[in-house]
Amino acid sequence: MLKTHRDKIIFLCGIALVLILSRFTDSINAYYFQIIIYIGINIILAESLNLINGFTGQFSLGHAGFMAVGAYTSAAITYYIGPHLIHGHSPVGEQLFFFTALLAGGCLAAFVGLLVGVPSLRLKGDYLAIVTLGFGEIIRVIMQNLNFVGGPRGFSGIPFYTTFAWTYVFVIVVIFLTENLMRSTYGKGFLAVRDNEIAAEAMGINTTKYKVVAFVISAFFAGIAGGLFAHYLTYIKPDNFTFLKSIEIVVMVILGGMGSTVGAVFAAIVLTILPELLRTVAEYRMVIYALLLIILMLTRPQGIFGGRIDWTKLGKKLRREKKSS
Amino acid sequence: MSSPLLELRGCTIRFGGLTAVSNLSQSIESGELVGMIGPNGAGKTTVFNIITGVYKPTDGNVLFQGKSITNLQPYQITKAGIARTFQNIRLFQSMSVLDNVRVAFNKNLRTKLFSAIAHMPAQAQEEEDVLEESMKMLQMFDLTSVKDERSGSLPYGAQRRVEIVRALATKPRLLLLDEPAAGMNPTEKVDLMQLIKRIRDALNISILLIEHDMKFVMGICERIFVLDYGEKIAEGSPERIQSDPRVIEAYLGDQE
Numbered sequence: 358m359l360k361t362h363r364d365k366i367i368f369l370c371g372i373a374l375v376l377i378l379s380r381f382t383d384s385i386n387a388y389y390f391q392i393i394i395y396i397g398i399n400i401i402l403a404e405s406l407n408l409i410n411g412f413t414g415q416f417s418l419g420h421a422g423f424m425a426v427g428a429y430t431s432a433a434i435t436y437y438i439g440p441h442l443i444h445g446h447s448p449v450g451e452q453l454f455f456f457t458a459l460l461a462g463g464c465l466a467a468f469v470g471l472l473v474g475v476p477s478l479r480l481k482g483d484y485l486a487i488v489t490l491g492f493g494e495i496i497r498v499i500m501q502n503l504n505f506v507g508g509p510r511g512f513s514g515i516p517f518y519t520t521f522a523w524t525y526v527f528v529i530v531v532i533f534l535t536e537n538l539m540r541s542t543y544g545k546g547f548l549a550v551r552d553n554e555i556a557a558e559a560m561g562i563n564t565t566k567y568k569v570v571a572f573v574i575s576a577f578f579a580g581i582a583g584g585l586f587a588h589y590l591t592y593i594k595p596d597n598f599t600f601l602k603s604i605e606i607v608v609m610v611i612l613g614g615m616g617s618t619v620g621a622v623f624a625a626i627v628l629t630i631l632p633e634l635l636r637t638v639a640e641y642r643m644v645i646y647a648l649l650l651i652i653l654m655l656t657r658p659q660g661i662f663g664g665r666i667d668w669t670k671l672g673k674k675l676r677r678e679k680k681s682s
Numbered sequence: 683m684s685s686p687l688l689e690l691r692g693c694t695i696r697f698g699g700l701t702a703v704s705n706l707s708q709s710i711e712s713g714e715l716v717g718m719i720g721p722n723g724a725g726k727t728t729v730f731n732i733i734t735g736v737y738k739p740t741d742g743n744v745l746f747q748g749k750s751i752t753n754l755q756p757y758q759i760t761k762a763g764i765a766r767t768f769q770n771i772r773l774f775q776s777m778s779v780l781d782n783v784r785v786a787f788n789k790n791l792r793t794k795l796f797s798a799i800a801h802m803p804a805q806a807q808e809e810e811d812v813l814e815e816s817m818k819m820l821q822m823f824d825l826t827s828v829k830d831e832r833s834g835s836l837p838y839g840a841q842r843r844v845e846i847v848r849a850l851a852t853k854p855r856l857l858l859l860d861e862p863a864a865g866m867n868p869t870e871k872v873d874l875m876q877l878i879k880r881i882r883d884a885l886n887i888s889i890l891l892i893e894h895d896m897k898f899v900m901g902i903c904e905r906i907f908v909l910d911y912g913e914k915i916a917e918g919s920p921e922r923i924q925s926d927p928r929v930i931e932a933y934l935g936d937q938e
Contacts (some may be wrong), residue, residue: 364801382768436890534799541798541805541814542791545777549785557736559768561760561789561852570795 368470373562379522390521392633394589398582399625401531403609404618405578408471410607411616412539414551415573416482418490419473420579421602422459422496423466425520427580428587428598431462434513434587437505439516449485453496453516459527459584462677467573469496476564485555494617500595511594519589527585532671537617538574550614609657623661685748687712687888688764688856693732703727704912705742710856715882716890719923721932724909727769730858734766735759736799747855761789765854767845769861769892776835779825779844782833783816786851816851823847824875839870851883857881859891863898871895875902878905890899900924910931 403422409417435458442454442496455678477488538544549557557564589592613620616628631649635642653661655676686709693706710716718726731737733744735756741889742754751759753857774782789810797805820826823843828836833844840860849857862878863871879902893899899906901921907917910932916923923929 359917422687537801538795538799541801542787542809543795543798545781545785546788548777549774549779549788552776553772555736556768556772556774557785558756558846559766559772560759560786561757562785563757574799603694 364613368437368533370532375522376527379520382521391589392629393521394519394524394585396429396629397528398586398589399609399629400622401578401582401585401608402527402606403613403621403625404531404535405575405582406604406606407613407618408535408571408575408578408623409614410498410548410610411614411621412544412551413547413568414615415478415488415568415670416572416609417489417492417572417575418600419491419496420575420606421578421598421600422489422493423579424583425493425496425500425598425603426466426469426576426593427583428593429460429462429500429503429512429583430465430580431458431584432512432593433506433511434458434538435493435516435518436459436512436514438487439650455516455523455588461583462584463577463580466583467578468576470572470576474569478568478572484582489599490603493598493603497598500598505561507594509595510553511592511596513592515587515591515593515646517591519585524589526583527581531581532618532622540543543609545557552617598641608650612650614660617660617662620660620662683796685745686710687714687747687873688890689745690729690733691743691745693729693739693744695732696740702912703909706843706912706914707908708907708914708917710888710890712855712888713882714884714888715879715902715904716888717897717899717906717920718890718892719894719896719906720907720909725912726909727860728912729909730766730860730892733858734764743751751868757789759853760897762853762860763853763855765849765852765856766858767842767860767862769864770843770912772839772842773833773844773848777833779815779828779833779836780816780820780829782848783819784812784843786848787812787816789852808812819847819851822849822881837863839867842866843874845938846881850885854887856888858889859889859893861887861892861894862892863895897899 360470385393402424404421406417409415411491435455473489473492477492480488500506501509539547546557546562546567549562549565550559553566553615586597590613605628610621612628613622613624622653632642638645657663683721688710690706690708692932693703694701695703704775706729718729720726729735732739734757735751735754739752743750746759746762746764751762754762764891769922774785777785789809793802793805793808817826817829820829822848824842825843825847828840829900833841836844846862859878863874866874875898891899892905903920904919906920906923908915908923908926908929915928916926918926
């Protein structure tokens with residue numbers, strides 16, 4: 358019992374910390390602020406993809422598609438419905454409306470996740486990756502041809518709602534919910550599907566259902582991240598959601614270590630900051646970025662936080678090695 | 683007369699031109715400990731795969747507690763009350779021993795996805811019950827000391843035991859064991875024999891097992907049937923099987 362309370366206390370402290378910190382964000386330089394927001398959005402994206410690629414062991418390359426659905430849906434709601442609903446100045450009402458729009462974006466993304474998941478999750482490995490890749494492209498092409506959200510010109514004039522507080526409250530909520538799920542007996546079913554599908558079936562686990570559920574939850578979170586993204590930039594275009602974006606998220610999950618929450622958070626932070634730091638070397642930027650990734654994967658293929666790290670054992674081992682040498 | 687716990691009615695399965703199991707009829711009563719033996723390639727594991735829904739029989743029917751389970755998916759059959767272990771161990775290797783057992787409780791969970799995500803009080807209570815029951819089962823198999831080890835890192839004999847615990851944790855009425863003693867040393871085999879008997883008595887379940895070690899099979903099974911080239915060639919008590927000329931021929935070849 359003590360343990361369950363501890364989790365809740367950590368969760369509430371996290372939320373409180375975010376709210377306190379949000380008081381001081383006005384003084385931050387706009388460039389740094391933007392990076393901070395992107396880090397938050399990328400953490401949500403990486404942690405949500407972790408549900409599919411890390412915990413459930415499926416390979417999805419369509420995460421930008423779910424993000425796009427969430428971004429466009431919530432943006433269309435705030436852009437078209439917002440002006441009719443919000444009369445006068447009611448900041449609380451406005452924030453609630455934004456929250457609803459984000460949830461709506463998440464829900465539609467989740468629904469799309471269900472639509473994609475049901476037929477395609479009979480496929481495995483490379484085949485699934487290709488189907489999800491195709492799905493992501495379909496979403497992008499649809500957005501390119503929908504004129505009421507700007508089509509290929511992009512969707513501009515989206516109200517600016519995404520604040521530090523919104524972004525990081527969602528970061529904490531997503532991490533908390535995912536961790537809850539993965540620690541539960543229900544959640545162990547996802548890991549079982551990843552480790553051995555035949556044995557999971559023999560344990561009474563409906564593997565197809567678990568995979569679809571992973572897709573739906575993951576798509577929901579990605580949709581929320583998309584909504585935050587749209588209401589931060591205030592201008593989105595289909596090119597924001599190419600499969601390169603999907604790959605960027607996959608790289609975060611793999612680099613951090615499949616199925617590791619700490620890893621996903623860490624990788625999202627590093628991979629958002631790194632390209633910015635490398636701006637100083639101008640044209641060599643992407644070369645160095647790629648080289649760093651290659652070196653990391655060669656030296657630690659399971660990802661930075663991948664595999665089980667048992668700190669106490671590691672300590673013992675180190676001591677033993679010292680003695681023997 | 684009540685129907686047997688499990689009944690195979692004229693089950694045949696063909697893979698292309700090969701008839702792996704041919705017209706097999708076999709029943710298992712409640713609480714029985716039955717052995718299935720036969721030379722390599724006789725179709726024993728295929729029979730398991732038919733019972734557990736991995737393969738659909740080309741012909742025939744499988745009935746469990748009087749109801750047909752022929753067209754159910756493997757997970758539905760487990761839910762109905764049949765659990766199995768695998769010939770080549772299939773543990774959830776990256777997970778701890780305890781978590782391997784916890785997975786098995788999934789099919790009986792009352793609190794579902796949303797309470798798990800939100801960590802509702804009812805779910806927290808159920809988690810504690812699951813944990814307690816898992817620990818009880820691990821204790822029965824003498825695995826408490828390794829509960830936090832990665833299951834893939836355990837020695838072979840312990841991995842086999844974990845597989846059996848995991849299967850039992852689904853609370854089956856019928857347990858299928860595919861070569862449970864394979865790769866064990868003689869002492870481990872004796873321990874396992876006693877353990878299997880004890881489980882059967884304590885949990886009042888039926889067990890069907892495949893095993894090549896004759897001392898093992900003859901030592902614990904009350905009834906044995908023999909497969910050769912997919913056909914049942916003999917059935918009866920261990921003594922009768924040992925002296926059956928067709929069985930001796932199947933194993934040792936013709937006397938000439």
